[in-house]
Amino acid sequence: MSSIHRTNQSLPSSADSAACKHVVAASAAAPVPAAATPAATSVPVAVPTPEPDEAAFRERLARHHDELRWLYMELYDNGDMFAELEQQMHRFYNERSASLKALDARREAQGAWYRDQDMLGMQMYIDNFAGTIKGVEEKLPYLERCNVNYIHLMPFLDTPADKSRSDGGYAVKDFRRVRPDLGTMDDLAHLAETCHQHGISLCMDFVMNHTSEDHEWARRARAGEGEYMSRYFFESNQAVIDQYTRDVPQVFPTTAPGHWTYLPERGQCVMTQFYPYQWDLNYRNPRVFNEMMYNFLYLANQGMDIIRIDAVPYIWKQLGTNCRNLPQVHTIVRMMRMIGEIVCPGIVLLGEVVMAPVEVVPYFGTVEKPECHMLYNVTTMATTWHTVATSDTRLLRQQLDAVCSLPRAYTFLNYLRCHDDIGWGLDYPALKQWGQEEVPHKKYLNDYFQGFVPGSTSRGELYNADPVTGDARFCATTASMCGIEAAGFEGDQQAMGVAVRKDLMLHAYMFSQSGLPIIYSGDEVGQVNDYSYKEDPEKAADSRYLHRGAFPWELVENIEHKGTVQNRIFNGLEELERIRRTDPVFSAEATVYPKDYSDVAILWIVRTYEGRTLHAVFNFSDAPKTVWMPERAVYTDLLTGEKAELATFALLPWDFAWYEC
Numbered sequence: 001m002s003s004i005h006r007t008n009q010s011l012p013s014s015a016d017s018a019a020c021k022h023v024v025a026a027s028a029a030a031p032v033p034a035a036a037t038p039a040a041t042s043v044p045v046a047v048p049t050p051e052p053d054e055a056a057f058r059e060r061l062a063r064h065h066d067e068l069r070w071l072y073m074e075l076y077d078n079g080d081m082f083a084e085l086e087q088q089m090h091r092f093y094n095e096r097s098a099s100l101k102a103l104d105a106r107r108e109a110q111g112a113w114y115r116d117q118d119m120l121g122m123q124m125y126i127d128n129f130a131g132t133i134k135g136v137e138e139k140l141p142y143l144e145r146c147n148v149n150y151i152h153l154m155p156f157l158d159t160p161a162d163k164s165r166s167d168g169g170y171a172v173k174d175f176r177r178v179r180p181d182l183g184t185m186d187d188l189a190h191l192a193e194t195c196h197q198h199g200i201s202l203c204m205d206f207v208m209n210h211t212s213e214d215h216e217w218a219r220r221a222r223a224g225e226g227e228y229m230s231r232y233f234f235e236s237n238q239a240v241i242d243q244y245t246r247d248v249p250q251v252f253p254t255t256a257p258g259h260w261t262y263l264p265e266r267g268q269c270v271m272t273q274f275y276p277y278q279w280d281l282n283y284r285n286p287r288v289f290n291e292m293m294y295n296f297l298y299l300a301n302q303g304m305d306i307i308r309i310d311a312v313p314y315i316w317k318q319l320g321t322n323c324r325n326l327p328q329v330h331t332i333v334r335m336m337r338m339i340g341e342i343v344c345p346g347i348v349l350l351g352e353v354v355m356a357p358v359e360v361v362p363y364f365g366t367v368e369k370p371e372c373h374m375l376y377n378v379t380t381m382a383t384t385w386h387t388v389a390t391s392d393t394r395l396l397r398q399q400l401d402a403v404c405s406l407p408r409a410y411t412f413l414n415y416l417r418c419h420d421d422i423g424w425g426l427d428y429p430a431l432k433q434w435g436q437e438e439v440p441h442k443k444y445l446n447d448y449f450q451g452f453v454p455g456s457t458s459r460g461e462l463y464n465a466d467p468v469t470g471d472a473r474f475c476a477t478t479a480s481m482c483g484i485e486a487a488g489f490e491g492d493q494q495a496m497g498v499a500v501r502k503d504l505m506l507h508a509y510m511f512s513q514s515g516l517p518i519i520y521s522g523d524e525v526g527q528v529n530d531y532s533y534k535e536d537p538e539k540a541a542d543s544r545y546l547h548r549g550a551f552p553w554e555l556v557e558n559i560e561h562k563g564t565v566q567n568r569i570f571n572g573l574e575e576l577e578r579i580r581r582t583d584p585v586f587s588a589e590a591t592v593y594p595k596d597y598s599d600v601a602i603l604w605i606v607r608t609y610e611g612r613t614l615h616a617v618f619n620f621s622d623a624p625k626t627v628w629m630p631e632r633a634v635y636t637d638l639l640t641g642e643k644a645e646l647a648t649f650a651l652l653p654w655d656f657a658w659y660e661c
Contacts, residue, residue, distance in 0.1 A: 053101065057093045060345065061086075064338040067369075071331050076286040085290050085339075092297040093343045100303060103196060104346035114150075114201075114306070114348045114373060114516065115411055115588040118581040121150035121203070121518030123418055126182050129521055129551045133183035137191045140198060142556070146524055147577045150516070151195065152203035152308070154419055156182050160214050163538035165277040168419065168548070169205070170310065171212035175295040185302060192303025203306035203350065204299065208292060209314045210278040218279050221270075222263060231288050232279045233271035233317065235260065240319070241269065248273075248323045251314075254466050255541070273314060273323075283315055283332060293339055300344040307340075308350040309333070309372070312363065325359050333363065333371040348373040350413065356425065357402060364410045377403065377412040377515060382425055384416065384506070385481065389448040389456075391621040393603040395430055400594040400605070404514055408589065412515035416506055417481075417523065421463040421473035421544055439470060449474050449481060455622065457483030457499060459529060461543045477547045478523045479503060484565060485528040500526070500565060502654035504572040505618055509656065511580045512605045512616040514592040520547075524573055525555050525566045579638050585612040585660060595630075602627060602651075614638070615659045619651040626650055627657075635659040 072082045096104075107113045122143065130136045133156070143151065155169025158177040165171060169179070178184055192202050211218055220228035235241060244259055251274050260269035261276040271280040281288050296307065316328040333351070340347050351363045351372035357379050365371030380399050387396045403412060424445055428438040449458040460476025479485065483499035503526065510517050521527075530549025533539040558566035580586045590609035597604050601621035607614040615635070619625050629635070632647045638658040649657060 053094075056101075056105075057090065057342070060342040061089070064342055068335060068338045068342075071335050072286075075328060075331055076289070078286050081286040081290060085293065088290070088294055089297070089339060089343050092294070092301060096301050096344060099193065099196070100301065100344070100346070104344060107346040112373075112409070112411070112588075113346075117587050119150055119516050120147050120577060120581075121152055121413070121516060122146065122148040122521055122524075123152040123154065123415075123518055124521035124551070125154045125419070125548060126156055128548065132181075133178065133187040133191050137187075137194055140194065140200070143200070144198065146519075147574065147581070148519075149199055150201050150203065150306070150518070152306070152518065155205045155207070156188070157207075160212055160277070163536075164541075165212070165214075165275075167275055167278065168542075168544070170207050171210075171214075171275070171278050172207050173212045173214045174216075175292075176298055189302045192305075196303065201305035202303065203308055204304050205308045205310050206296060206299065207310045208281070209311040210272075210274060210280045213277045213279055215279075221279075222265065224266065227287075230285050231282055233282050234266065234268045235271070236268045243319065247319075247321065252464055254464050271317070274311075280317070281315070282317075283328070284317075289332065289335075293336065296336065297339070297343055300340070300347050304347065306348045306350050306374075308352055309336075310352050312351050312353055312372075313355055313359070325355065325362075330362065330365070330371060334365060334369060337365070337371055337373075350374045350376075352376060354378050354423065354425070357399070361406065361410070364406075367407060367409060374411045374413050374516065377414045377513075379425060379427075380412075380513070381415055382422055383427075384509070385422060385449070386424070386426055386445060387603070387620050388481070388502075388506075389445050389453075390436075391601045392434070393620055394434060394600055395427060396603060397594045397596070398427070398430060400513070404593045408514075411588075412513075413518055414510050414513045414515045415518045415520065416510055417476075417478045417520045417547065418518075419520070419544070419548060421475050423473045442472070443470060446472050446474055449476065451486065457486045457495065459485045461529075461546055463543045475543045475546045477527055477529055478506070478520065479526040479569075480529045480547075482506070484526050488528070488565070496565065498654060500568050500572075501652065503569060504576070505654050505656045507573055508576050508616070508658070509603065509605075509618050511576055511586075512592075512607065512614075512658075514588075514590075517580075519573075522549070522551055524570055525552065525559065526569045527552055527555075575639070579658070583612075583614075583638065583660070585609050585614040597627075599625065599627075601625065613661055615661075616656070617651065617659070618656045619654060622653045624650065624652055629659075633661050635661045 069082055126133060126136055130139045156178055157169070157172045158174040158179050159166035159169055159171050160173060176185070178188055195202055217228045217231050221232055241260060248259060250257060250259065256275045259271060259273050261272045262269050272278055273280050283289055300307065312333060313325045313329060314323065315332060316326045317323045318326055337349055340349065349372045353360045353363050353375055360375055360378065363372045363375055380403060383396045383399045387393050424442045431441060446462055447453050448456045449460050451457070451459050458476065458481045460474055460480055462472040463475045465472035482503040483495060484503065487496035487499045527549065529546050531546065533545035539545040555566050558564040559570045561567055585607050587609050590607045592605065592607050595604040595606050601619060602625060603618040603620060605616040607616065617627055626648055628648050629646050632645065634643055634645050636643050636659065638660055646659065651657060
């Protein structure tokens with residue numbers, strides 16, 4: 001196997017699995033003691049009353065203990081390791097600051113605080129936005145001006161200095177150290193404390209599936225230490241490798257083909273499903289689960305409010321399956337939810353599940369046994385851009401109808417763009433009934449958004465294009481996909497007006513959905529694609545850096561200059577945010593559903609709450625439309641405040657209306 005660089009592989013044999021269980025620390029501590037029991041004597045023994053903090057911990061532990069232990073033992077059958085987990089949970093609770101415990105108590109009393117009507121998120125890279133963590137703190141006034149009260153800081157934990165081996169921060173070298181060029185853990189904790197004083201919550205990525213090959217565990221495993229080798233998947237049996245190749249889909253078949261990377265110093269392969277420098281963790285080993293939970297609690301104690309669990313579906317591997325969405329994954333996420341509710345109940349778990357809707361929804365768990373608090377609305381995002389390219393809302397109506405029919409407690413995070421590429425994971429059986437076949441339709445979408453289709457004003461680039469299958473993903477900023485880049489380059493003011501209107505319409509559509517909206521940093525000022533990444537050897541091979549450019553602070557001053565792109569977009573978003581924040585019809589408790597309409601280019605979302613009804617109507621086409629109201633009545637235009645009796649109304653191309661009655 002010395003010629004193998006990356007090949008595909010599988011799980012340890014049953015003997016290897018058994019070996020995974022030997023990694024119990026010799027010093028595994030005893031369980032947290034229960035309250036003292038009176039001795040068998042005629043003299044009464046006083047039972048000390050626990051301190052308030054201790055009583056709160058014990059009450060939360062008692063609430064979840066039986067289920068947590070049952071699930072842990074079902075997965076690992078290791079009482080010593082469970083006892084250690086209990087003790088460490090107690091330790092992290094004791095180490096949690098008084099201010100964070102007070103925040104926990106307020107959020108417990110409030111309930112689902114993350115569903116508040118005024119919640120608005122923004123996602124950003126620390127270095128691109130403000131250079132360092134301290135820089136982000138200095139920019140909080142700007143974020144408050146953006147009405148943002150939820151900041152998602154893209155990966156900031158320590159990674160290899162070589163950016164070509166960091167995967168944008170997802171190859172974690174040390175879970176308890178900030179990347180040195182961004183700051184320190186003390187800086188992070190201070191930022192969190194300052195944010196809490198301003199009513200702002202912080203979100204971070206927690207990469208559970210793998211570590212960097214530079215992580216201490218990986219370095220010790222590479223050196224041959226058995227305990228650390230058992231925290232990953234090592235394999236030398238070609239039959240097992242071949243079976244894994246057959247059963248498990250590849251994540252990046254073009255840029256990082258295969259599932260395994262050969263280590264000549266060990267004469268074995270190590271599982272690397274994503275990239276050869278990211279070693280998959282072996283959650284069959286209870287030591288891995290425990291240690292990762294300790295990292296999770298450590299980061300929560302730095303003041304993190306929302307923990308984004310990266311690549312959740314992949315974390316359990318089992319030979320003979322496709323190693324996706326296995327039942328054990330849900331067991332792990334459910335245990336993680338309970339551990340959080342015991343130690344730090346104010347935090348929220350955000351699941352990153354880039355799968356078909358039928359596979360996404362189960363990660364909410366059930367009302368009685370919840371898993372993630374929030375999930376990304378991935379399919380709706382991709383379907384939105386499909387709708388932009390086709391001016392056909394039928395698939396989007398169907399997708400929104402499925403989302404709106406779920407229990408109201410199931411909270412989705414809605415977005416137009418993010419740090420990642422767009423994968424065209426659409427409902428192709430549904431599209432087929434409308435005459436759209438998967439392979440040619442994906443090609444059409446990629447051609448459209450690259451600007452190759454007549455009439456398209458989008459600009460962007462493909463990512464992970466497969467010349468054999470023709471499959472590819474797409475990269476660009478919201479502004480560039482809406483035509484702002486093309487109109488600016490061409491100096492076409494009329495086209496710019498349409499592009500800005502399209503951009504605002506899509507954001508209004510996002511705000512009209514059920515769930516929590518999040519804006520990608522730069523979208524509020526119409527930031528376009530940054531092609532300079534091609535000049536950086538460490539980034540040039542990854543077209544996702546196209547939409548990961550440095551924040552254009554030089555454009556922020558244009559917000560004050562009437563008529564500029566920045567002025568129109570920023571002020572337009574600010575007005576939409578004000579309406580959403582203040583009008584009761586945007587309550588998280590509102591009933592939301594898509595309404596059928598005869599014109600497939602029209603998307604119609606209805607929100608009803610406490611006697612109010614909002615008709616949110618969107619024109620996904622290049623043609624003006626006359627729209628018929630369901631009944632002649634007096635409606636209030638939420639954008640202008642004007643009231644009028646309407647039977648019909650007009651929409652410009654890529655325009656929208658919010659009418660309430």
